[in-house]
Amino acid sequence: GQNIDQPTEMTATEGAIVQINCTYQTSGFNGLFWYQQHAGEAPTFLSYNVLDGLEEKGRFSSFLSRSKGYSYLLLKELQMKDSASYLCAVGNSNYQLIWGAGTKLIIKP
Amino acid sequence: ETGVTQTPRHLVMGMTNKKSLKCEQHLGHNAMYWYKQSAKKPLELMFVYNFKEQTENNSVPSRFSPECPNSSHLFLHLHTLQPEDSALYLCASSQDSLALGTQYFGPGTRLLVL
Numbered sequence A: 001g002q003n004i005d006q007p008t009e010m011t012a013t014e015g016a017i018v019q020i021n022c023t024y025q026t027s028g029f030n031g032l033f034w035y036q037q038h039a040g041e042a043p044t045f046l047s048y049n050v051l052d053g054l055e056e057k058g059r060f061s062s063f064l065s066r067s068k069g070y071s072y073l074l075l076k077e078l079q080m081k082d083s084a085s086y087l088c089a090v091g092n093s094n095y096q097l098i099w100g101a102g103t104k105l106i107i108k109p
Numbered sequence B: 001e002t003g004v005t006q007t008p009r010h011l012v013m014g015m016t017n018k019k020s021l022k023c024e025q026h027l028g029h030n031a032m033y034w035y036k037q038s039a040k041k042p043l044e045l046m047f048v049y050n051f052k053e054q055t056e057n058n059s060v061p062s063r064f065s066p067e068c069p070n071s072s073h074l075f076l077h078l079h080t081l082q083p084e085d086s087a088l089y090l091c092a093s094s095q096d097s098l099a100l101g102t103q104y105f106g107p108g109t110r111l112l113v114l
Helices: none
Strands: A003-005 A009-013 A018-025 A032-037 A044-049 A053-057 A060-065 A070-075 A084-091 A097-099 A103-108 B004-007 B010-013 B018-025 B031-037 B044-050 B053-057 B064-070 B073-079 B087-094 B109-113
Touching: A003 A084, A003 A097, A009 A018, A018 A032, A018 A084, A018 A103, A032 A060, A032 A070, A044 A053, A044 A060, A044 A070, A070 A084, B004 B087, B010 B018, B018 B031, B018 B087, B031 B064, B031 B073, B044 B064, B044 B073
Parallel strands: A009 A103, B010 B109
Antiparallel strands: A003 A018, A018 A070, A032 A044, A032 A084, A053 A060, A060 A070, A084 A097, A084 A103, B004 B018, B018 B073, B031 B044, B031 B087, B044 B053, B064 B073, B087 B109
């Protein structure tokens, strides 16, 4: 079967750094996406990795290791507005997105 | 604003009712999607339309009936639903469903079936 695993919930402190991990097993690989979803709102695109390595975009970075079936999203200088769910999704060989259940990130002052 | 709108935002219906969800995208995309999102579960892909043609039906019960009159509009017709169908229904669009690109989501319709 195909599945995406990510922690259900994480807590971090404002101003700190947090790393949200995602492991995947899919039939083929055509890229990995991270989305952010605030409560009651639409998921919004954060990042896309198709090659191994780190992609940096401001306070957010995403890393991919295809050989390990592993990715992480790194959030630096956390702000209260970063409290949200973070969804990991992988494109399989049929160009379908396989989604994780999401990680709810709670930021405390 | 993501360029994808959905109405209604909230819907309560009985198991014998018939209702429709509407989605509209203003991004010039050719692919549109319906997803079901339940608490603490992964997004479940329901239907995919590419250039108005249905390309994916992910074993969805027939009580859910999609309609795509053009590339900008997508409907989900609901009838004789069950309480377990209560969830957030998300619409999304992308440039083309055959090329894995970024999907843009609407805010969703929160559905409660009594």
